[in-house]
Amino acid sequence: MHQIRFDGAAVADIERDDLHREVLRTQGKLTSHFGYDAVGRRARQSAQRGAAGSELLAKQWQYDAAGDVIQKRDQRYGTTSYRYDPTGRIEQAAGPGLPSEVFRWDAAANLVSSDHPGGYVEHNRLKMFEDKRFEYDTYGRLVRKRSGHGPAKELTLEYDDWNQLKTVVTKDRLGIATTHFEYDAFGRRIRKLNGSYASTDFLWDGMRLVQETYHDRQGEEALTYLYESNSYVPLARIDQGKAAANDADGRDAVYYFHNDVSGLPEELTDAGGELVWQARYKVWGNAVQEEWIARAPQQSVPEWGEVQLASATLAHVPRLQNLRFQGQYLDRETGLHYNTFRFYDPDIGRFINPDPIGLMGGANLYQYALNPIAWIDPWGLTCAKAFNKKDNIANRWVDRLTGKNLRM
Known part of the structure; x- marks a missing residue:
């Protein structure tokens, strides 16, 4: 693939090397360049205006012998370092402006609190982690x-007969809010209802989310997502509609994703090459800094790890950017990430119910991955190395224990 088009217009042009690896991509007035190490892993990327323009973004990654990222250098933020145990599980992460994180694991690969190791896990069901308490039903589902x-802030969860999350009731100091979910025959979420005042419809292309449409008292707005070839890494977002927008240009706008090597979105730029959104995360996907540029900076991080955006000063207020790890969508009402066939909790780096495919997904039925920097799980079933682009990872994974191919 060398060009991506939407409604007849080119969104991005792509150049590839002799090994068919992407080395250049146009993103509005920006041009992004990509470089690789000797074994084909993404080692650097940058974005600049024009052929000789100054770099707006520049990132580099360094790997260990096992293929895990041990260092990330960001032109704007400095160097973040990662440390792993011999099995590849993340043990420590530290970087400028980020909380220093230290992780402990029990023998069954459950993430446990450093101050209470091993005391609050039963049948791989995590009962306590830091200031959080969890309860499960007889099927092992978080309730x-x-x-x-x-x-305390409290979530109460209900499931349907197909083990799909149906309703979440959120209680906090602001009151009580109820969120309902609806699914199609393939298990894909197609609607989210927020009380009686707002809803979101989701449209799919196979197992990839390609559009969401918001409905509220002010009208409706559709966000369309474009992805990199044969993957769940987002490439661009196209905003259409919304009568509440104050300027016509903001009602049909293209935003370009700039992602971490794992596919986690870190910046958005507009067609003019300006930085419009940025976020920084803890290891397991909780945003600790998030803002739309030209808004007042966030002063504090609320509970559940997700920041709340400050009041807008832009003429057009874009919809929140909710894509997270590949295949994940943040529900800000609950703090959970919808992950196709399950929901993921970034507070604890694991799923909230057992794997629907049982032991085919691994020995620990709640585990997301050894570390989310090198591994992805777009369907919430079984994980794969994020850096492997030899196969169509939109349809194929490798079981992390047996090494067998798993096709869906």
Whole structure:
């Protein structure tokens, strides 16, 4: 693939080397360049205006002998370092402006609190982690989560007969809110209902989310997603509609994703090459900094790890950027990530219910991955190396224990 078009117009032009690896991509007035190490892993990427323009973004990655990222250098933020145990599980992460994170694991690959190791896990069901408490039903599905000290924030979860999350009731100091989910015959979420005032419809191309449409009292707005070839890595977002937008240009706008090597979105730029959104994350996907440029900076990080955006000063207010790890969509109402066949909790780096495919997904039925920097799980079933582009990873994974190919 050398060009991506939408409604007859080119969104991005792509150049490839002799090994068919992407080395250049146009993103509006920006040009992104990509470089690789000796074994074909993404080692660097940059974005600049024009052929000789200054770099807006520049990132580099360094790997260990096992293929895990041990260092990330970002032109704007500095160097973030990662450390792993001999099995590849993340043990420590530290970088400028980010909280220093240290992780402990039990023998069954459950992430446990450093101050209470091994004391709050039963049948791989995590009962306590830091200031969070979890309760499960007889099927091992999370049914209640409490977080915080004093007046705790609480989630109450209900499931349908197909083990799909149906309803979440959120209680906090602001009151009680109820969110409902609906699914199609293939298990894909097609609608989210927020009480009686708002809803979101989801449109799919196979197992990839390609469009979401918001409906509220102010009208409706559609966000269309374009992806890199044969993957779940987002490439661009096209915003259409919304009567509440104050300028016509903002009602049909293209935003370009700039992602971490794992596919996690870190920046958005507009067609003019300007940085319009940025986020920084803890290891397991919780945003600790997130803002639309030209808005007041975020002063504090609320509970559940997700920041709340400050009041807008832009003429056009874009919809929130909710894509996270590949195949994941952040539900800000709950703090959980919808992950196709399950929901993922970034507070604890694991799924909230057992794997639908059983032991084919691994020995620990709640585990997301050894580390989310090198591994992805777009369907919430079984993980694969994020850097392997030899196969169509939109349809294929490799079982992490047996090494057998798993096709869906």
